[in-house]
Amino acid sequence: MKNVWTVPGYAHVRELGSGGSGRVVLAVHEATGTPVAVKYLSDRLREDPAFVGEFRAEARLLGGLDTPYVVRLYEYVEGPGGAAIVMELVDGISLRVLLKQAGQADPEAALVVLKGSLLGLAAAHRAGVVHRDYKPENVLVASDGSSKLVDFGIAARRGTTPGVAGTPAYMAPEQWQGRPASPAADVYAATATFFECLTGRKPFAGENFAELAVQHMEAPVPETEAPEPVRPLIRRGLAKAPEQRPENAEAFVAELEGVALAAYGPDWEERGQRKLAALAALLPLLFPSAGAPAAGTTAVATTSIGNSAGWAPGRRGLVAAGAALVLGVLAALTYSASGGEPVGASALNAFATSSASPGGAGPAPAPGPSVSATPSPSPSPSLSPSPSPTPSPSHPPTVTPTTTPPTTKPPTTPPPSPKPTxxxxxxxxxxxxxxxxxxxxxxxxxxxxxxxxxxxxxxxxxxxxxxxxxxxxxxxxxxxxxxxxxxxxxxxxxxxxxxxxxxxxxxxxxxxxxxxxxxxxxxxxxxx
Incomplete structure (x- = not known):
C-alpha cells in the first residue's frame, strides 16, 4: 500500500487482519529480529479526541499489570501520520476456534483452560481491574496447551459504574443491571465459559435478549449437565448473588485446584495441557506461524494490554495504549442470542485490538485465530526514540510516543480541597x-x-x-x-x-x- 504510515524500525511481513477500527500486521523488529504484532489505529478513530483520550487512559488503567498471562506492550507510537501499538506475538488460537472444531473438551483440559486464563484475571483483580468480557473468544490456547486471558477492551476499575457492557451469554446478573464492576462478575463469566468447554453449549440459551437476561437472573444453575466432579465449581461460579461466588479469580483458582486434585489426582494439569495441545494440533493452518491469509478483525472493541519490565504508569513518555472505553446501553441494543454478539455490538466497533506473544499472531476472535498474549523465551525488542543508538535486545523496551500528552507537575504543597457539596x-x-x-x-x-x-x-x-x-x-x-x-x-x-x-x-x-x-x-x- 502506498503512502501508508508505518512504525519506524519495523519490517512488515504480512497483514494479519483488518476492520473498521484499523489493521494488525505481523512485523519484525529490525534491530533484534524479534517478531511482533503491530496494531494500526484507523484514521477515522484517530481523529476522535474523546476516543484517543480513552485509548490512552486504558493503558494507564492496565499498565501496572505485571504477569506472563497478559500480553506485553512493547511500544505505543503516535505521530502526525498515525498511531500504533507494538505488542508481543503469540502462536495460538482462540478457545472459540477449538470448541468449534472439537465441540467440547475433556474435564482435565477444560480445567487447564480455566486455570491459565484465571491467573491472568487474578493479576488484574489484584490491580483493581475488572475485565467484564471473559468469554471463549478472549481465551487463547497456545501450541503447547497453555492458556491465557486477553482483550481488556471494556475493562473498568473495581467499584466504578461504567454502564451495562459485556457479552450477554456470559454476563452476570448484576452486570445486566449495570451495577458497579466487581471481580465476582468476572468469576461468573469464567464459569460460564468453563461450562461451555465441558458441555459444548452455553449455560443459558435464550432466543432473544430479554429471555437471556431473565435466564441469567432467574433460571436455575444447570450444574447437572456438567461432569459430577466439577459441579461444585459450576454451582459456586454461576450463583445468582455475587456474594455466593468466589470473591475474585485468585480465590476461584484455589477452589479449582482443590476440586481438580480430589477428582483427577496430582497429574491432572499435565494431562490436561497435553490434551489441549493435541486439540490445537488439529488446526495447524489457523496458527499465525502457518502464514494463513489475513482475516477480518472483530467488529467489537477488544483490546489486550500488557507491560514490559521497566514500564510503569507515570514514566516520562507514557501514552495510553491498546484500549477503548465502551459503554453498552440497554436501550440501544442489537443482539443475536445464538451468535453471542456483545452488548451494543453496533456501537462497540470502536477499536478491535489484537494482542500477541512470540511465535505468531492471528486476528481477534473467531472464525480466525486470536492474537493474544503468551510468555516466551524469545528476546523482546528493545526500543527507544530516534535518533538514539540501538539498544541491546536484553533490555526491555520502553513506551516511546512521538507525541507526548501534556502533563502537569503538582505543586509541592497542594492547597486543601474544599469540602464537596x-x-x-x-x-x-x-x-x-x-x-x-x-x-x-x-x-x-x-x-x-x-x-x-x-x-x-x-x-x-x-x-x-x-x-x-x-x-x-x-x-x-x-x-x-x-x-x-x-x-x-x-x-x-x-x-x-x-x-x-x-x-x-x-x-x-x-x-x-x-x-x-x-x-x-x-x-x-x-x-x-
Whole structure:
C-alpha cells in the first residue's frame, strides 16, 4: 500500500487482519529480529479526541499489570501520520476456534483452560481491574496447551459504574443491571465459559435478549449437565448473588485446584495441557506461524494490554495504549442470542485490538485465530526514540510516543480541597418495557455542586393504574456526578404478574421535586 504510515524500525511481513477500527500486521523488529504484532489505529478513530483520550487512559488503567498471562506492550507510537501499538506475538488460537472444531473438551483440559486464563484475571483483580468480557473468544490456547486471558477492551476499575457492557451469554446478573464492576462478575463469566468447554453449549440459551437476561437472573444453575466432579465449581461460579461466588479469580483458582486434585489426582494439569495441545494440533493452518491469509478483525472493541519490565504508569513518555472505553446501553441494543454478539455490538466497533506473544499472531476472535498474549523465551525488542543508538535486545523496551500528552507537575504543597457539596434541583424518571419480564428506567438529575448524588430506584408491580402496587425485588442504588450529560439507565427483571410496572426515584440529598414515579402498562396484558 502506498503512502501508508508505518512504525519506524519495523519490517512488515504480512497483514494479519483488518476492520473498521484499523489493521494488525505481523512485523519484525529490525534491530533484534524479534517478531511482533503491530496494531494500526484507523484514521477515522484517530481523529476522535474523546476516543484517543480513552485509548490512552486504558493503558494507564492496565499498565501496572505485571504477569506472563497478559500480553506485553512493547511500544505505543503516535505521530502526525498515525498511531500504533507494538505488542508481543503469540502462536495460538482462540478457545472459540477449538470448541468449534472439537465441540467440547475433556474435564482435565477444560480445567487447564480455566486455570491459565484465571491467573491472568487474578493479576488484574489484584490491580483493581475488572475485565467484564471473559468469554471463549478472549481465551487463547497456545501450541503447547497453555492458556491465557486477553482483550481488556471494556475493562473498568473495581467499584466504578461504567454502564451495562459485556457479552450477554456470559454476563452476570448484576452486570445486566449495570451495577458497579466487581471481580465476582468476572468469576461468573469464567464459569460460564468453563461450562461451555465441558458441555459444548452455553449455560443459558435464550432466543432473544430479554429471555437471556431473565435466564441469567432467574433460571436455575444447570450444574447437572456438567461432569459430577466439577459441579461444585459450576454451582459456586454461576450463583445468582455475587456474594455466593468466589470473591475474585485468585480465590476461584484455589477452589479449582482443590476440586481438580480430589477428582483427577496430582497429574491432572499435565494431562490436561497435553490434551489441549493435541486439540490445537488439529488446526495447524489457523496458527499465525502457518502464514494463513489475513482475516477480518472483530467488529467489537477488544483490546489486550500488557507491560514490559521497566514500564510503569507515570514514566516520562507514557501514552495510553491498546484500549477503548465502551459503554453498552440497554436501550440501544442489537443482539443475536445464538451468535453471542456483545452488548451494543453496533456501537462497540470502536477499536478491535489484537494482542500477541512470540511465535505468531492471528486476528481477534473467531472464525480466525486470536492474537493474544503468551510468555516466551524469545528476546523482546528493545526500543527507544530516534535518533538514539540501538539498544541491546536484553533490555526491555520502553513506551516511546512521538507525541507526548501534556502533563502537569503538582505543586509541592497542594492547597486543601474544599469540602464537596451538592444541591439537587430536580429528578425525573421514565420506565419502559424492553422484554417479557424486563423493564428499563431512565433517570435525569438536575444538580449543582461537586459531591455525587445517590439515586435509589424502587420497583413496583400491580394491577391498578395510578397505584404503584407491591414492591418488586430489591431497590437499586445508582450514583450521579453533577455535570454528567448522560442520564442514568437501569434495567430490572420484574417477577410479579401484574399488568402495571412502576418505579420511584429518590435522591440523597433530596431533590426539590421530591420522589417522582412512573408507570407502564405491559404488553402481555390487554385493555378490556
Amino acid at each position: 451538592v444541591v439537587v434541583g430536580a429528578v425525573s424518571v421514565t420506565l419502559r418495557e424492553t422484554g417479557p419480564s424486563l423493564g428499563q428506567a431512565t433517570v435525569t438529575v438536575e444538580a449543582k455542586g461537586t459531591a455525587p448524588v445517590t439515586v435509589v430506584l424502587e420497583w413496583f408491580n400491580g394491577d391498578a393504574e395510578g397505584k404503584l402496587g407491591s414492591p418488586d425485588g430489591s431497590p437499586d442504588t445508582l450514583t450521579y456526578q453533577p455535570g454528567a450529560a448522560a442520564p442514568l439507565v437501569k434495567a430490572h427483571a420484574f417477577s410479579g404478574r401484574g399488568c402495571y410496572w412502576g418505579v420511584r426515584a429518590t435522591t440523597k440529598p433530596a431533590a426539590g421535586n421530591g420522589s417522582p414515579t412512573d408507570q407502564v402498562f405491559i404488553r402481555r396484558c390487554t385493555i378490556s
